Each structure stands twice: as structure tokens, then as C-alpha cells.
Amino acid sequence: MIKYDICETCECSHKDKVSKAKSEALDDEVIYDLADVFKVFGDSTRIKILYALFNQEMCVGDLVEALDMTQSAISHQLRVLRQNDLVKFRKEGKAVIYSLDDEHVSILLQQGLCHILHKNKYGE
Amino acid sequence: MIKYDICETCECSHKDKVSKAKSEALDDEVIYDLADVFKVFGDSTRIKILYALFNQEMCVGDLVEALDMTQSAISHQLRVLRQNDLVKFRKEGKAVIYSLDDEHVSILLQQGLCHILHKNKYGE
DNA sequence: TGAATATATGAATAAGTGTTCATATATCGG
DNA sequence: CCGATATATGAACACTTATTCATATATTCA
Numbered sequence: 001m002i003k004y005d006i007c008e009t010c011e012c013s014h015k016d017k018v019s020k021a022k023s024e025a026l027d028d029e030v031i032y033d034l035a036d037v038f039k040v041f042g043d044s045t046r047i048k049i050l051y052a053l054f055n056q057e058m059c060v061g062d063l064v065e066a067l068d069m070t071q072s073a074i075s076h077q078l079r080v081l082r083q084n085d086l087v088k089f090r091k092e093g094k095a096v097i098y099s100l101d102d103e104h105v106s107i108l109l110q111q112g113l114c115h116i117l118h119k120n121k122y123g124e
Numbered sequence: 125m126i127k128y129d130i131c132e133t134c135e136c137s138h139k140d141k142v143s144k145a146k147s148e149a150l151d152d153e154v155i156y157d158l159a160d161v162f163k164v165f166g167d168s169t170r171i172k173i174l175y176a177l178f179n180q181e182m183c184v185g186d187l188v189e190a191l192d193m194t195q196s197a198i199s200h201q202l203r204v205l206r207q208n209d210l211v212k213f214r215k216e217g218k219a220v221i222y223s224l225d226d227e228h229v230s231i232l233l234q235q236g237l238c239h240i241l242h243k244n245k246y247g248e
Numbered sequence: 249t250g251a252a253t254a255t256a257t258g259a260a261t262a263a264g265t266g267t268t269c270a271t272a273t274a275t276c277g278g
Numbered sequence: 279c280c281g282a283t284a285t286a287t288g289a290a291c292a293c294t295t296a297t298t299c300a301t302a303t304a305t306t307c308a
Binding site: 059060061071072074075076078079093094095096 | 284285
């Protein structure tokens with residue numbers, strides 16, 4: 001592996017930057033958890049579910065009809081959302097009613113929206 | 125496909141909820157763009173790169189050494205970040221120096237961090 | 249121009265992921 | 279208990295994706 005300790009062609013102080021980056025790096029565990037959270041948001045079906053639940057709590061059957069997908073597909077994705085603590089649920093008779101777990105989820109959703117809308121591809 | 129228009133066993137007003145969800149749903153294009161942005165954040169290598177650039181601008185070689193990965197792997201991921209407008213770059217001699225594209229990126233990073241730290245797995 | 253450095257990229261492969269299909273579990277009414 | 283409804287889940291398959299290897303492009307210096 002080539003070393004980049006010295007470089008005369010640009011003024012970046014490589015050693016400084018590299019050691020700064022290394023010392024300030026996040027723990028691997030944090031990195032993986034962070035990537036995992038974003039990974040869960042990174043699927044259109046799950047985004048649709050989360051956005052629907054952002055507006056109101058809904059049972060599985062409602063989501064199936066609202067998103068026009070199979071019950072199995074919705075259920076599988078709800079499991080992913082559950083396992084990552086992005087949604088919570090309660091049982092009411094035969095129905096299982098889902099809602100967003102905490103406000104962090106809606107904040108992330110909103111920030112994501114804000115980010116893409118800022119690129120003014122859609123507006124005006 | 126089974127219809128869930130009427131349900132006597134729980135008090136959720138399904139028709140209302142379903143039609144509300146349908147009418148308030150985001151455009152498909154927005155959904156896919158949103159999922160794509162999160163997808164880009166959803167990889168540990170890219171998170172490491174973004175977090176390093178969150179603290180300071182860096183050239184490719186610096187990132188290679190700081191993250192202890194091959195130049196090719198870093199370069200491929202920088203391309204993904206570039207194509208999704210999460211990083212910008214300038215050339216300086218032979219070096220290409222990368223930095224975060226706008227503050228939306230750091231806000232999303234911070235919100236993600238905030239979300240996982242809030243689950244107090246790591247703290248105190 | 250030629251050698252060396254810095255970065256980018258195409259192809260291939262291995263690992264991961266979302267949906268479907270079939271089936272299982274759970275709850276309620278009769 | 280039995281049938282119907284509501285949800286969950288395992289296996290299989292198609293598709294995507296991250297890394298590696300080899301190589302290409304670009305820039306600087308002699």
C-alpha cells in the first residue's frame with residue numbers, strides 16, 4: 001500500500017488530516033448502527049409505510065390497502081421496522097395497530113424530505 | 125385480494141384511514157428519491173467517509189489511509205456520494221479534495237447519530 | 249517525452265435484500 | 279371446537295450492491 005505522508009504537489013497537511021480523522025472517528029459499533037438505521041429508511045416500501053404512519057396510526061390491513069401491496073410484503077417490512085425500533089404496535093382484537101416509535105423517526109423523515117426538496121427538482 | 129372496508133372487531137375507521145393515507149401520500153418520485161438518499165447513507169464505508177469529511181475536507185489518499193481501505197473501494201464509494209450530491213470536490217494538482225456538499229448532509233448525519241444515541245446503548 | 253503519483257472505472261464475484269408463495273399462528277363469533 | 283379473519287413467517291428466487299483486481303486517465307516533474 002502506498003503511503004501518502006508527504007506530498008509536495010498540494011498543500012494539504014496529510015499527516016495532520018489523517019491522524020485527526022483517525023482520532024475523531026466514531027466507534028465501529030456506532031458506525032454500523034448508524035448505517036443500519038439509514039439502511040432501514042432506504043427502501044421505498046418502508047418509506048411509504050413510515051410516511052403513512054407519520055400522519056396516523058394504522059393497522060396492517062389498512063396499510064395493505066393504502067399502499068396496494070400484498071399483506072405478506074407489508075408484514076415483512078413491518079417486521080424490519082419493528083426490529084429497528086422505528087415503529088411500535090398494540091393489539092386490538094385481531095388487528096395489530098402500528099405507529100411511529102418516537103419523534104426521532106419523524107424528524108429523520110422530515111430532514112430527508114427537506115434535503116431532497118432543497119434540490120428544487122420538484123417545486124414551482 | 126381481501127378487502128378490509130368493514131371491520132367490526134376493532135374501532136379503527138378503516139375507510140377513513142385508508143383514504144386519508146392515499147390522499148396524503150407523497151408522489152412516487154419523491155418516495156424513490158427519499159429512499160435513495162437514505163440508501164446512500166446506509167453503508168458503513170460511506171458513513172465513515174461522510175463523517176471524516178464532516179470534520180474536514182480531505183483528498184482521496186487521505187481517506188484511503190484514514191479508513192484503512194483500498195483506493196479502489198474508496199473511489200467507488202466517492203462516486204456514489206458524488207452522484208447523489210452528498211459531496212463536492214475540487215482538483216488541486218494531482219489530488220482531488222472532497223468535502224460535504226451542503227449542510228443538509230451534516231444535519232442528516234447528526235440526526236441519525238442523535239437517533240441511535242438516544243437509545244442509550246452507548247452512553248454514560 | 250517518459251516515469252511516477254493520484255484518482256477513476258469496468259468487470260467479476262460474493263453477499264445482501266425485497267417480494268412472492270405457501271403456510272403458520274392468533275383471535276373472535278357461533 | 280370450528281370456521282373466518284388478521285397477521286406473521288420461512289423458503290425460494292430475482293435483483294441489487296460492495297469489494298477486489300486489473301487497468302485507464304490525468305497531472306506533475308525531470
